[in-house]
Amino acid sequence: MIHKFEMDGTRILIDVNSGAVHIIDEIVYNLLDFYQKEDKDTLLQIFKNQYEQQEIIDALDEIKALETAGLLFTQDSYEAHPSFQNRRPVVKALCLHIAHDCNISCKYCFASQGDFKGTRSLMNETVGMKAIDFLIEHSGNRRNLEIDFFGGEPLMNLEVVKRIVDYGRSKEQSANKRFRFTLTTNGILLNEENMAYINEHMENVVLSIDGRKEVNDNMRKTLKGDGTYDIILPKLQKMAEMRKNKNYYVRGTFTREHLDFAKDVLHLAELGFQNTSVEPVVTEADKPYAIRHEDLPEIFRQYEILAKEYVERKKNNRGFNFFHFMIDLNQGPCVIKRVSGCGAGSEYLAITPEGDIYPCHQFVGNEHFKMGNILDEQFNREVQTEFGNAHIYNKPQCRECWAKFYCSGGCHANAYNFYQDVNRPYEIGCEMEKKRIECALMIQAKLLSEEDN
Numbered sequence: 001m002i003h004k005f006e007m008d009g010t011r012i013l014i015d016v017n018s019g020a021v022h023i024i025d026e027i028v029y030n031l032l033d034f035y036q037k038e039d040k041d042t043l044l045q046i047f048k049n050q051y052e053q054q055e056i057i058d059a060l061d062e063i064k065a066l067e068t069a070g071l072l073f074t075q076d077s078y079e080a081h082p083s084f085q086n087r088r089p090v091v092k093a094l095c096l097h098i099a100h101d102c103n104i105s106c107k108y109c110f111a112s113q114g115d116f117k118g119t120r121s122l123m124n125e126t127v128g129m130k131a132i133d134f135l136i137e138h139s140g141n142r143r144n145l146e147i148d149f150f151g152g153e154p155l156m157n158l159e160v161v162k163r164i165v166d167y168g169r170s171k172e173q174s175a176n177k178r179f180r181f182t183l184t185t186n187g188i189l190l191n192e193e194n195m196a197y198i199n200e201h202m203e204n205v206v207l208s209i210d211g212r213k214e215v216n217d218n219m220r221k222t223l224k225g226d227g228t229y230d231i232i233l234p235k236l237q238k239m240a241e242m243r244k245n246k247n248y249y250v251r252g253t254f255t256r257e258h259l260d261f262a263k264d265v266l267h268l269a270e271l272g273f274q275n276t277s278v279e280p281v282v283t284e285a286d287k288p289y290a291i292r293h294e295d296l297p298e299i300f301r302q303y304e305i306l307a308k309e310y311v312e313r314k315k316n317n318r319g320f321n322f323f324h325f326m327i328d329l330n331q332g333p334c335v336i337k338r339v340s341g342c343g344a345g346s347e348y349l350a351i352t353p354e355g356d357i358y359p360c361h362q363f364v365g366n367e368h369f370k371m372g373n374i375l376d377e378q379f380n381r382e383v384q385t386e387f388g389n390a391h392i393y394n395k396p397q398c399r400e401c402w403a404k405f406y407c408s409g410g411c412h413a414n415a416y417n418f419y420q421d422v423n424r425p426y427e428i429g430c431e432m433e434k435k436r437i438e439c440a441l442m443i444q445a446k447l448l449s450e451e452d453n
Helices: 026-031 042-046 051-070 125-138 154-175 193-202 213-219 231-243 261-270 292-317 333-342 381-386 412-419 427-452
Strands: 001-006 010-015 020-025 094-099 105-108 144-150 179-186 205-207 220-222 250-252 275-280 348-351 356-358
Touching: 001 261, 001 427, 020 427, 026 051, 042 051, 051 292, 094 125, 125 144, 125 154, 125 348, 144 154, 154 179, 154 193, 179 193, 193 231, 205 231, 213 220, 213 231, 213 250, 261 275, 261 292, 292 427, 333 412
Parallel strands: 094 144, 094 348, 144 179, 179 205, 205 250, 250 275
Antiparallel strands: 001 010, 010 020, 105 220, 348 356
């Protein structure tokens, strides 16, 4: 399977199964439409009025050389790969809902302003420590483990966060594990003291802001109904500055109310944020701000605008990182990651303040997907198996998709929210993902060409 496309004057060819990516010229681009269907003489006849005969012969030789080298028209080897066939899913990451409560009100909040459609509550240290024990017990031989502190707003329960971190550290040596902690915050409660703690103890920190003031304040408001931009911006800038070479992201959401999200990404870059992720909203289709099929042309245009500007800024030493444009063409993710994606429900689980276990934060509150409770040591492995089997080879749409090894089947929660089926990819999400991949590959091609020159 191959995929080819042209963007900003660059023609790119992807060999899906090998992962090889080629920059090609016009004649090769056009010949590929017929290469596997017609013989050499027929191709010479088809293109005789368009190219010189020797040009056609040279282009066909080039295609054949790539094919012979195993870089074009290769077969899928992942499904039969021992790492996939013999996989034994272990839990390697937990999303701890440290606070089912929030101090702001976001219109698009999937968690109903932090309470996840339930009772507002804070996780206690007993639940948090049990979660650490659970992760150690169910992680097999996996050494590096992830703990994400999530909400609501985690800083509303920071003292418990600290005790959980201390407990995790105390267990590392005896369990032969290494915990990596991440915290997501809306920034309202950031101050000198807790920023210093976050900077020292968190492997990563996610800072929530949607971009320009008018965009952010349209969706992200204080409990009194005021915008949050002016309150959080200086705090987020201070936190990002403190991180220096440590990981952080400013993370925003775009909706159909503000589809010109490229401006928001660039606005955040101008403010000095080096690592940015602005994501399409995840919500029910009937919401007025939900993204619709008719929005896709404008969304695609925005990604292209952003990609072109991204290249220019990188060339002029004014670059920044945009999460969706960061693709590793050298090694990339392992076989399991390429096939199974984020691992939600199988390798990645969410824990509520009451200790209930769910496939991820997006499923919290849906009793159908409750997997047990860590306090009474219940864990439903049937649900884990169900999610473990929700990989690209069990999704007919994915099997035939050129982007399958980049997106790995998409988001289970999106699939369920729109189709009540974790094995049916969310179509609008698929289209956006494919465009992001094309933009990311175009960026790499442009930057590599610049290096060669």
